[in-house]
Amino acid sequence: MFATTRWRGSATALRAVVVAIAAALMTSLTLAGASTASSAAETFTATETSTQSQTVTVQEWATVGQFVGYGTATATASATVTLSHTAEAAWEASYWATWNAWIAAVEEAKAKADAQARPIAKAQAQADAQAQADRAALGYDATGTWTATETVTAQEWVTIDQFVGYGSAEATATATATGSAHAASQAEADWWATWNAYLAASEKARADADAVARPIAKAQAQADAQAQVDRHARGYDATGTWTATETVTVDETHTIGDVVGHGSAEATATATATGTAHAASQAEADWWATWNAYVAALTDARAQADAEARPIAKERAKADAEAQVAAGIEATESWTATETVTVNETAVVGDFVGHGTATSTKTVTSTKTVTSTTHWEAYYWAVVTAQTDAIAQAKAQADAEARATALAAAQADAQAQFDAAQVPVDSPPAGGGTTPTGPDCGSPILKSDGTPWACTFVDEFRGDTLDTTKWHPITTMESAFSYGDCFLGDRNIAVSGGVLQLSTIHETEPVTCDHPAGPVTTNYTSAAVSSFGKFSQAYGRYEIRAAMPQTNGPGLQSALWMLPQNPQYGTWPGSGEIDIVEFYSQYPDRLIPALHYNSVLPWGTRTNNKCLVYKPTDFHTYVLEWTEQKLTISIDGTLCLDHTISPLAPLVGSAPFDTPFNLNLTQMLGTGDNAFPEGQGIDKATLQVDYVRVWQ
Numbered sequence: 001m002f003a004t005t006r007w008r009g010s011a012t013a014l015r016a017v018v019v020a021i022a023a024a025l026m027t028s029l030t031l032a033g034a035s036t037a038s039s040a041a042e043t044f045t046a047t048e049t050s051t052q053s054q055t056v057t058v059q060e061w062a063t064v065g066q067f068v069g070y071g072t073a074t075a076t077a078s079a080t081v082t083l084s085h086t087a088e089a090a091w092e093a094s095y096w097a098t099w100n101a102w103i104a105a106v107e108e109a110k111a112k113a114d115a116q117a118r119p120i121a122k123a124q125a126q127a128d129a130q131a132q133a134d135r136a137a138l139g140y141d142a143t144g145t146w147t148a149t150e151t152v153t154a155q156e157w158v159t160i161d162q163f164v165g166y167g168s169a170e171a172t173a174t175a176t177a178t179g180s181a182h183a184a185s186q187a188e189a190d191w192w193a194t195w196n197a198y199l200a201a202s203e204k205a206r207a208d209a210d211a212v213a214r215p216i217a218k219a220q221a222q223a224d225a226q227a228q229v230d231r232h233a234r235g236y237d238a239t240g241t242w243t244a245t246e247t248v249t250v251d252e253t254h255t256i257g258d259v260v261g262h263g264s265a266e267a268t269a270t271a272t273a274t275g276t277a278h279a280a281s282q283a284e285a286d287w288w289a290t291w292n293a294y295v296a297a298l299t300d301a302r303a304q305a306d307a308e309a310r311p312i313a314k315e316r317a318k319a320d321a322e323a324q325v326a327a328g329i330e331a332t333e334s335w336t337a338t339e340t341v342t343v344n345e346t347a348v349v350g351d352f353v354g355h356g357t358a359t360s361t362k363t364v365t366s367t368k369t370v371t372s373t374t375h376w377e378a379y380y381w382a383v384v385t386a387q388t389d390a391i392a393q394a395k396a397q398a399d400a401e402a403r404a405t406a407l408a409a410a411q412a413d414a415q416a417q418f419d420a421a422q423v424p425v426d427s428p429p430a431g432g433g434t435t436p437t438g439p440d441c442g443s444p445i446l447k448s449d450g451t452p453w454a455c456t457f458v459d460e461f462r463g464d465t466l467d468t469t470k471w472h473p474i475t476t477m478e479s480a481f482s483y484g485d486c487f488l489g490d491r492n493i494a495v496s497g498g499v500l501q502l503s504t505i506h507e508t509e510p511v512t513c514d515h516p517a518g519p520v521t522t523n524y525t526s527a528a529v530s531s532f533g534k535f536s537q538a539y540g541r542y543e544i545r546a547a548m549p550q551t552n553g554p555g556l557q558s559a560l561w562m563l564p565q566n567p568q569y570g571t572w573p574g575s576g577e578i579d580i581v582e583f584y585s586q587y588p589d590r591l592i593p594a595l596h597y598n599s600v601l602p603w604g605t606r607t608n609n610k611c612l613v614y615k616p617t618d619f620h621t622y623v624l625e626w627t628e629q630k631l632t633i634s635i636d637g638t639l640c641l642d643h644t645i646s647p648l649a650p651l652v653g654s655a656p657f658d659t660p661f662n663l664n665l666t667q668m669l670g671t672g673d674n675a676f677p678e679g680q681g682i683d684k685a686t687l688q689v690d691y692v693r694v695w696q
């Protein structure tokens with residue numbers, strides 16, 4: 001800030017001052033080296049001028065169309081530049097001012113020379129490019145000549161009717177042609193002109209050669225075709241003969257319903273045929289004639305064999321179908337059935353009845369083969385029969401197994417009861433005991449009005465003999481009982497195991513017994529007991545537990561029945577008869593009650609033959625309840641007969657069932673339809689009576 005403050009004046013004046021000072025300093029430095037230095041606060045400004053000359057050569061390119069032109073020019077120019085520089089030393093300011101001015105002058109001179117040379121080079125390049133474009137537009141023409149030699153082979157075909165003739169010919173020709181071209185350069189134009197000449201010459205030479213060869217080939221083809229036509233027109237005929245033997249197998253079917261019969265037949269036939277042919281050569285004609293004969297003979301032989309075999313095959317198919325229908329269609333089918341059976345069994349040991357129940361399941365597979373006229377029918381019945389059989393077998397097996405188990409259980413049960421009850425009940429109380437107050441029918445039984453029945457008679461058949469204070473063994477003589485058998489009192493009567501046994505027995509020796517109508521001689525004896533003269537009662541409840549004799553058909557009759565003690569209403573049936581139940585062995589599935597008296601009601605109201613009983617040969621309980629109004633009979637608690645007493649006049653009221661009746665237990669032969677069939681019989685049949693209990 002010192003300089004600008006100290007010296008105010010024009011720029012020129014200032015520059016002059018600075019340069020003067022710098023010059024003085026530089027002189028001082030040159031003379032004195034670094035002996036003297038201005039103070040640090042001082043700066044020096046120097047101004048210098050430089051004039052420089054520069055020569056420049058420039059290159060330029062210009063484009064016209066596809067052509068690139070080139071130009072170059074050289075120019076020389078001068079420039080003068082004056083510059084100032086300020087530095088801390090005078091010499092330094094002078095140095096840099098001089099240097100910078102020199103550089104600036106050189107640059108400026110260069111720029112001037114360039115500016116002068118460049119438009120010239122540019123114009124040259126433009127002119128060059130334009131010249132090229134002009135030359136191209138102008139172009140060069142050329143003409144060439146060429147001589148070519150070409151060889152051509154021509155082929156021709158000619159057709160006459162179905163015949164095709166062929167011909168071929170070769171020819172060589174030489175041709176000279178001129179070609180022309182126009183190109184950007186003479187060389188190029190020359191080349192193309194020559195090429196064009198070559199092409200034209202070659203083409204012409206080929207055309208010339210072809211023009212020579214083709215008619216020749218055509219003529220050859222024509223001649224060839226005609227030759228074939230001629231040969232064929234002339235031709236050769238031939239005749240051939242062939243004998244063929246053919247075997248044919250024919251299959252036929254015949255359907256009846258859904259049955260298909262199959263028949264097959266084979267036949268062999270031989271046929272001879274003649275064939276003819278016409279061909280261009282004899283050999284060819286011979287071959288075809290033979291071939292035609294062969295084909296004809298083969299076809300004919302096959303047709304003949306087929307015609308012979310087919311009806312036979314048809315007949316066989318029909319016969320096969322008919323045979324199948326006649327023989328039936330067989331089907332085999334299986335069925336598996338699982339059946340469960342539950343059975344109840346009873347067993348008697350002594351006075352005791354045991355019960356057993358068992359269930360068994362069995363699975364059985366049955367296979368059945370059935371023959372029928374149709375498949376579906378055979379299949380259907382095979383299934384049905386297999387199913388039926390499997391079910392029946394499974395049931396039977398299950399039943400057999402369950403029954404054996406149930407029977408064993410019942411047996412064990414009865415035995416256990418029997419064992420537990422082995423006390424001397426049939427003996428009177430031990431010495432000195434109290435006198436029985438009356439019959440004991442066991443647990444009280446109530447009437448319909450709720451009051452208990454009073455026991456009036458009982459026999460449990462304990463002990464080992466018939467209690468003759470209660471029962472009388474019957475004889476034929478006194479009862480006139482006989483269906484061909486004899487009643488001989490005690491004979492065939494036994495008491496054991498708590499059971500009365502009345503038997504019909506086939507005697508080994510004939511027996512004779514008296515009968516009111518005359519003696520009876522027989523091989524059969526029977527048994528009956530009656531309470532006649534020992535016990536009789538009107539009205540009340542009568543219960544008999546009994547098992548009917550084993551039987552397998554007609555021949556036996558058993559009866560639990562009652563007769564009036566005093567038949568005061570006349571002969572039978574006037575005074576009445578009560579058959580609590582009767583067993584006819586011809587009806588092994590039922591017990592039959594019956595009331596005989598003169599009634600206003602029909603017979604059907606006094607009997608019932610529909611009281612079915614499962615196994616009458618087991619013990620069952622038969623009960624008569626007798627009031628002044630009616631008689632009812634039930635079996636094992638099931639009502640079987642319910643009859644209101646309705647006597648025919650002159651009887652009235654409850655007559656004839658208003659007087660005491662006695663009890664009768666009878667085992668004897670059957671009679672009429674129920675007699676043993678001729679030649680049949682039994683060894684022994686026993687009616688078993690467990691007890692008889694009567695209440696009032």
Ligand SMILES: [Ca+2]
Nearest residue numbers: 460498690691
């Ligand atoms: Ca008993």
